[in-house]
Amino acid sequence: MDKVFVIFIGIILIVGTTIPAYADNGVADPDGVGIQVLEGSLSNSFFETLTGGGHVVDGVGLTVVDADTFDITLPAGASVDTALFYWDVMDAQADVVEFESTDVLPGATTFGTVADPCWVANTSTTSYRADVTSLVSGTGMYDVTISKAADQNSVLGAALVVIYKDDSASTVTTVIVDDGHIVRTQNEIMSHTMAGFSVGAVPISATTSFIVGDSQAGTSDETFETNIVGDASAPNGPRLHTNTANVLAFVSAGMTDADLTIESAQTSADCLTWIAQVFDFSVERLAVGGEFLGVDTTAILLAGTQTSAAWMIPVIVSGIGFAIVIARKF
Secondary structure, three states, X not given: OXXXXXXXXXXXXXXXXXXXXXXXXXXXXXXXXXXXXXXXXEEEEEEEEEEOOEEEEEEEOOOOOOEEEEEEXXXXXXXXXEEEEEEEEEOOOOOEEEEOOEEOOOOOEEOOOEEOOOOOOOOEEEEEEEEOHXXXXXXXXXXXXXXXXXXXXXXXXXXXXXXXXXXXXXXXXXXXXXXXXXXXXXXXXXXXXXXXXXXXXXXXXXXXXXXXXXXXXXXXEEEEOOEEEEEOOOOXXXXXXXXXXXXXXXXXXXXXXXXXXXXXXXXXXXOEEEEEEEEEEEEEOOEEOOEEOOHHHXXXXXXXXXXXXXXXXXXXXXXXXXXXXXXXXX
16 A cells, blocks of 8 residues: 655745834925915924823014023923924024023024015025023923024014923824924915824824914914914914914824915915924824833834834745655555
């Protein structure tokens, strides 16, 4: 009798592959100004995923006086990750720009000069950003001085953005900052698209902040995904506006960009400069066996968007099996 034995030998190949992941330094805004031909644009300058993260913003108007104070309150348990100081000036730079009595002009980022926002005596406007992380310790009051002897009236205001984190939190937050300079004349629509991210799960919070210079009495609607979330009046003093809005209702899993506008809500609108936009969203931090996974691991598993790092994980590509037939005669 012939008996046939079949032996199956399986060989599993393990290879590396790159999957999307949250990472620092997102891509720049692909759309620029958008709806109408306006001067200037915003682009990405900060993109980071943090445990228990978020942002707070405060603004001051410095047209009448050259000194004021930012009031910053962080959630309990949070610490500062990054602090960004913005200011906006028409024509020549200010003589003195100090944050917490520290000269921040050296090393500051200067954005492209654009037209002035409908001023007769001025011809141009420039916005600036300084990293003041080393000068911001947490909740507290922070002094700012911007002096321009020739024309203090041409200082359009300043703002402080503080991005925070909490390593013990049960959430993972992506924070994005787009900045630069867009100027508009009356009744034109200012438009910007924030991109380069992916909401990998159902969000539990989402906020956005507008930072706008030369805000006066005119009323303009601020929108997020076509939904009105505020108006660009000047609650922070003459000619500066910051508005933080809860936009959770307009953010969903799978979202990869967000359209924002500042548009006139009446016949005679205000001329404005759009200096920066901040957006953050949070999802639940994943846990295994009662232990939270790291922020990077959570981001990988939620399939966020990779922009600067490649995460290699082992995946099974295929199993190759073959049979060896051994015939043995008894």
